[in-house]
Amino acid sequence: xxxxxxxxxxxxxxxxxxxxxxxxxxxxxxxxxxxxxxxxxxxxxxxxxxxxxxxxxxxxxxxxxxxxxxxxxxxxxxxxxxxxxxxxxxxxxxxxxxxxxxxxxxxxxxxxxxxxxxxxxxxxxxxxxxxxxxxxxxxxxxxxxxxxxxxxxxxxxxxxxxxxxxxxxxxxxxxxxxxxxxxxxxxxxxxxxxxxxxxxxxxxxxxxxxxxxxxxxxxxxxxxxxxxxxxxxxxxxxxxxxxxxxxxxxxxxxxxxxxxxxxxxxxxxxxxxxxxxxxxxxxxxxxxxxxxxxxxxxxxxxxxxxxxxxxxxxxxxxxxxxxxxxxxxxxxxxxxxxxxxxxxxxxxxxxxxxxxxxxxxxxxxxxxxxxxxxxxxxxxxxxxxxxxxxxxxxxxxxxxxxxxxxxxxxxxxxxxxxxxxxxxxxxxxxxxxxxxxxxxxxxx
Ligand code: EPZ
Numbered sequence: 513x514x515x516x517x518x519x520x521x522x523x524x525x526x527x528x529x530x531x532x533x534x535x536x537x538x539x540x541x542x543x544x545x546x547x548x549x550x551x552x553x554x555x556x557x558x559x560x561x562x563x564x565x566x567x568x569x570x571x572x573x574x575x576x577x578x579x580x581x582x583x584x585x586x587x588x589x590x591x592x593x594x595x596x597x598x599x600x601x602x603x604x605x606x607x608x609x610x611x612x613x614x615x616x617x618x619x620x621x622x623x624x625x626x627x628x629x630x631x632x633x634x635x636x637x638x639x640x641x642x643x644x645x646x647x648x649x650x651x652x653x654x655x656x657x658x659x660x661x662x663x664x665x666x667x668x669x670x671x672x673x674x675x676x677x678x679x680x681x682x683x684x685x686x687x688x689x690x691x692x693x694x695x696x697x698x699x700x701x702x703x704x705x706x707x708x709x710x711x712x713x714x715x716x717x718x719x720x721x722x723x724x725x726x727x728x729x730x731x732x733x734x735x736x737x738x739x740x741x742x743x744x745x746x747x748x749x750x751x752x753x754x755x756x757x758x759x760x761x762x763x764x765x766x767x768x769x770x771x772x773x774x775x776x777x778x779x780x781x782x783x784x785x786x787x788x789x790x791x792x793x794x795x796x797x798x799x800x801x802x803x804x805x806x807x808x809x810x811x812x813x814x815x816x817x818x819x820x821x822x823x824x825x826x827x828x829x830x831x832x833x834x835x836x837x838x839x840x841x842x843x844x845x846x847x848x849x850x851x852x853x854x855x856x857x858x859x860x861x862x863x864x865x866x867x868x869x870x871x872x873x874x875x876x877x878x879x880x881x882x883x884x885x886x887x888x889x890x891x892x893x894x895x896x897x898x899x900x901x902x903x904x905x906x907x908x909x910x911x912x913x914x915x916x917x918x919x920x921x922x923x924x925x926x927x928x929x930x931x932x933x934x935x936x937x938x939x940x941x942x943x944x945x946x947x948x949x950x951x952x953x954x955x956x
Pocket of ligand 1: 560561563630631657658659660661662663664665700701702703704705844845867868869910911938
């Protein structure tokens with residue numbers, strides 16, 4: 513069983529810290545474009561589900577066993593660091609992850625850990641529900657927008673919590689008898705607020721209703737794990753979730769759903785390069801909106817015994833319009849990759865981002881590679897060009913970074929993507945996975 517000290521990523525510094533030895537996250541990826549991809553890519557467990565399942569472990573003193581967990585991701589490491597800080601015992605090997613929260617030593621999630629990843633705000637609901645108090649650093653803004661957590665806070669207040677904000681921390685206390693079930697109507701669809709309130713409601717007194725709830729497959733998977741832990745939940749996958757609180761939850765075993773965003777990213781890689789790729793352990797049912805748009809563009813995806821087979825139907829993909837929306841709409845986490853695909857399409861496509869206010873940071877970088885993209889407000893017009901050219905590029909968030917990798921796969925000459933720190937947050941072994949299907953890609 514590897515310890516955290518043996519795992520180089522677990523101890524890597526964030527790029528903002530100075531160091532005489534270069535942390536792995538500051539490495540670059542070099543790609544020479546032009547190779548069509550052929551072969552099989554295994555899909556990892558969903559990051560945005562695994563991070564929340566880890567937080568759900570705080571709801572019980574019994575051991576949780578997870579399979580298909582994307583343990584090598586940086587964000588998973590940040591979450592392990594936080595849970596260990598709180599007192600959890602954690603082991604991980606390959607895709608197996610075991611968490612025991614029997615001996616929690618503190619209810620404080622400190623700034624130094626929370627600032628690395630916003631997903632750590634998801635310890636707030638579970639800590640408050642099980643222990644009656646929590647102190648969690650406000651995560652602050654990030655590259656893709658201000659990203660407030662007001663709906664998390666307001667929802668917990670409706671369950672009877674007293675919450676104050678002090679010196680950058682959320683201080684939350686439950687009433688003497690514990691959180692009370694409540695009818696919560698979210699003013700806006702939020703993945704994180706739905707998850708935090710869903711977890712908190714499992715141990716509250718009485719029934720809670722979460723209306724205008726998010727319906728993402730990761731929330732359904734989290735809910736199904738909570739049900740195995742003994743929670744009473746109905747309405748998962750709809751916009752109204754009902755939770756009947758129980759006194760205590762038990763440990764369980766759960767396999768993390770496949771990552772739909774990683775799947776979509778490799779579908780686009782195969783479509784852009786014009787090869788044929790089989791995606792193993794992928795789920796087609798979580799991708800319907802993306803697949804509809806990809807089919808219009810000319811990428812064919814078929815199911816073959818649980819695997820997905822991807823190929824390009826036409827010589828040059830077509831321009832298609834997309835607008836990001838909460839699930840089941842087109843995911844914001846696929847917007848940058850789709851835009852990379854449109855840069856070489858026949859005709860133009862309009863990309864409208866409605867979830868985050870600042871999620872077009874890949875545009876100037878793609879334009880440096882020869883793309884023709886104009887941004888107006890929250891929309892971008894992408895006019896297809898006849899071939900991108902390799903360049904040195906840098907991105908400031910996870911999906912923006914991967915869009916540059918996709919562009920590099922088809923660009924003429926060499927593309928260098930700097931700061932692969934962002935990629936390592938959300939794509940397991942991306943260099944290995946692409947290299948094994950024929951991409952000319954290496955870490956430098
Ligand atoms: C989750 O973020 C994902 N992160 C994001 O994935 C994803 O882009 C996003 O959902 C939307 O699908 C994780 O699961 C760890 P939201 P989350 O709350 O939960 C506003 C990736 O690349 N809002 O659904 O933080 C918010 O500012 C990432 O893997 C409030 O106003 O997203 C945004 O505009 C990045 N108040 C909108 O709601 C709140 O209290 C949706 O955000 C909460 C959110």
